[in-house]
Amino acid sequence: MTQLPLFQHQVERPRLDPAQPYRERLAHLLAGDLDFHEADSTYATHALHAFPAKFPPQLPRLFIRELTKPDDVVFDPMVGSGTTLVEAVLAGRRAVGSDIDPLALRLCRVKVTPLPLDEVIRFGVAVCRQAERMVQEQPAQVEALVQQRFDDRTRAFVEYWFYPRTILELMALVTAIEAIEPEDVRAFLEVTFSGIIVTKSGGVSRARDLAHTRPHRVLDKPPRSAFEAFRQRLRKNVEALAALAHCAPRVELYEADAQALPLEDESVDLIVTSPPYASNAIDYMRAHKFSLVWFGYPLDTLTAVRKAYIGGESVANFHFEELPPLADEVVKRIGKKDEKKARVLHRYYSEMTRTLKEMYRVLKPAKAAIVVVGTSVMRGEDTLTHKCLAAIGEAIGFDVTGIGVRRLDRNRRMMPARHGKKETRIEHRMHEEYVLGLYKPGYIHTLVENRRLRDISDLPFDLIL
Numbered sequence: 001m002t003q004l005p006l007f008q009h010q011v012e013r014p015r016l017d018p019a020q021p022y023r024e025r026l027a028h029l030l031a032g033d034l035d036f037h038e039a040d041s042t043y044a045t046h047a048l049h050a051f052p053a054k055f056p057p058q059l060p061r062l063f064i065r066e067l068t069k070p071d072d073v074v075f076d077p078m079v080g081s082g083t084t085l086v087e088a089v090l091a092g093r094r095a096v097g098s099d100i101d102p103l104a105l106r107l108c109r110v111k112v113t114p115l116p117l118d119e120v121i122r123f124g125v126a127v128c129r130q131a132e133r134m135v136q137e138q139p140a141q142v143e144a145l146v147q148q149r150f151d152d153r154t155r156a157f158v159e160y161w162f163y164p165r166t167i168l169e170l171m172a173l174v175t176a177i178e179a180i181e182p183e184d185v186r187a188f189l190e191v192t193f194s195g196i197i198v199t200k201s202g203g204v205s206r207a208r209d210l211a212h213t214r215p216h217r218v219l220d221k222p223p224r225s226a227f228e229a230f231r232q233r234l235r236k237n238v239e240a241l242a243a244l245a246h247c248a249p250r251v252e253l254y255e256a257d258a259q260a261l262p263l264e265d266e267s268v269d270l271i272v273t274s275p276p277y278a279s280n281a282i283d284y285m286r287a288h289k290f291s292l293v294w295f296g297y298p299l300d301t302l303t304a305v306r307k308a309y310i311g312g313e314s315v316a317n318f319h320f321e322e323l324p325p326l327a328d329e330v331v332k333r334i335g336k337k338d339e340k341k342a343r344v345l346h347r348y349y350s351e352m353t354r355t356l357k358e359m360y361r362v363l364k365p366a367k368a369a370i371v372v373v374g375t376s377v378m379r380g381e382d383t384l385t386h387k388c389l390a391a392i393g394e395a396i397g398f399d400v401t402g403i404g405v406r407r408l409d410r411n412r413r414m415m416p417a418r419h420g421k422k423e424t425r426i427e428h429r430m431h432e433e434y435v436l437g438l439y440k441p442g443y444i445h446t447l448v449e450n451r452r453l454r455d456i457s458d459l460p461f462d463l464i465l
């Protein structure tokens with residue numbers, strides 16, 4: 001059994017008995033402590049860049065350690081910042097991921113790519129120097145680059161959210177980064193650049209709360225030097241990258257919709273993922289566009305990507321799926337109060353039906369998908385997302401081995417404001433997340449369930465032997 005590398009402040013739990021049957025181990029993990037409040041979640045490359053609603057790295061780490069072996073394929077169809085993939089790489093597993101968000105994909109790629117640190121530092125320092133020189137010696141040329149870079153709508157956005165001096169500094173930095181030839185180093189510096197914009201306090205932009213995807217423009221925010229911020233971030237990120245020095249990652253990353261995955265049937269040993277919440281509670285693009293516009297994405301393109309997010313609000317020309325009774329009931333209950341909201345929820349459950357079907361297809365039989373979700377409130381009604389996704393999973397053919405509960409750390413999350421003194425039941429649920437253990441039955445189990453097998457003499461020995 002391989003030992004995973006241990007990082008500072010981390011206490012590894014005792015291993016389960018690997019001789020214990022797979023489903024029992026899965027059930028045991030789901031019933032155990034999944035809070036991880038005391039754990040440090042910033043080790044290795046996990047804190048390279050802010051990203052809202054990440055799960056703690058200890059969560060995928062636990063399931064990867066107990067349910068897979070070296071060389072197994074660990075997959076996350078909605079990689080986000082890449083937490084599952086980083087843990088898969090650290091554990092010596094093959095890591096496969098997909099997402100539709102361009103920033104998530106860049107970030108994830110960088111977080112699993114070891115680089116020669118001296119080379120990164122050399123290029124990083126050269127970028128800073130060159131950018132500073134450009135702004136000092138040729139400000140008019142940098143200004144001309146700004147004019148060329150953005151269309152009218154995108155430029156208006158940039159001018160609204162960044163001070164004129166910061167625009168020049170960022171333009172010079174991004175130009176210097178784009179001239180770097182080694183692709184992996186360039187990608188690392190781009191993510192470092194993005195990290196000085198998308199931060200909790202809004203970094204070098206005039207926004208506050210970007211990391212929570214709720215930007216507010218702060219009128220009196222003092223301008224911050226982008227050069228200084230880049231240097232500081234570079235130092236931190238290079239230190240983080242050192243954790244990958246001994247890894248030999250095997251990673252496949254796809255820009256793909258989780259509802260139509262580019263993977264072969266039965267090619268994955270474990271899925272650990274967390275889909276967006278229902279009702280678009282976290283609007284990733286609202287924050288990510290602050291950095292993506294600098295990489296040449298016009299706002300119109302980003303608006304189109306945003307529409308494809310699971311949990312979006314547009315229902316025009318949308319193909320709805322038939323839902324199992326519980327999900328149907330919840331949608332109807334909300335529909336009595338607000339038809340439009342009910343359609344948005346129906347869209348979410350339809351998208352998740354297609355996503356879970358794809359997850360079922362790509363999983364090997366007798367393996368599991370771990371799906372971490374929170375529930376939402378619509379017009380005062382609980383969407384019961386965990387229970388509805390469990391019902392949808394069951395209708396597809398998964399066996400719901402268990403639903404674990406994690407209490408969210410109030411200090412680390414942004415919680416909705418409380419009205420009144422007592423926490424309501426719904427409020428209580430908002431402070432929890434659910435960890436669904438969806439098991440894809442093996443061939444024999446499926447045949448028995450489908451009543452194609454009556455007794456042992458019917459066993460398809462050709463499939464077993």
Ligand SMILES: C[S@@+](CC[C@H](N)C(=O)[O-])C[C@H]1O[C@@H](n2cnc3c(N)ncnc32)[C@H](O)[C@@H]1O
Nearest residue numbers: 054055078080081083099100101257258309310
């Ligand atoms: C909650 S985040 C995942 C966070 C991740 N577990 C982490 O620790 O960083 C959900 C992700 O789903 C992605 N997503 C939304 N709609 C998608 C779709 N249709 N296909 C693939 N990914 C999608 C978002 O871009 C976002 O990165």
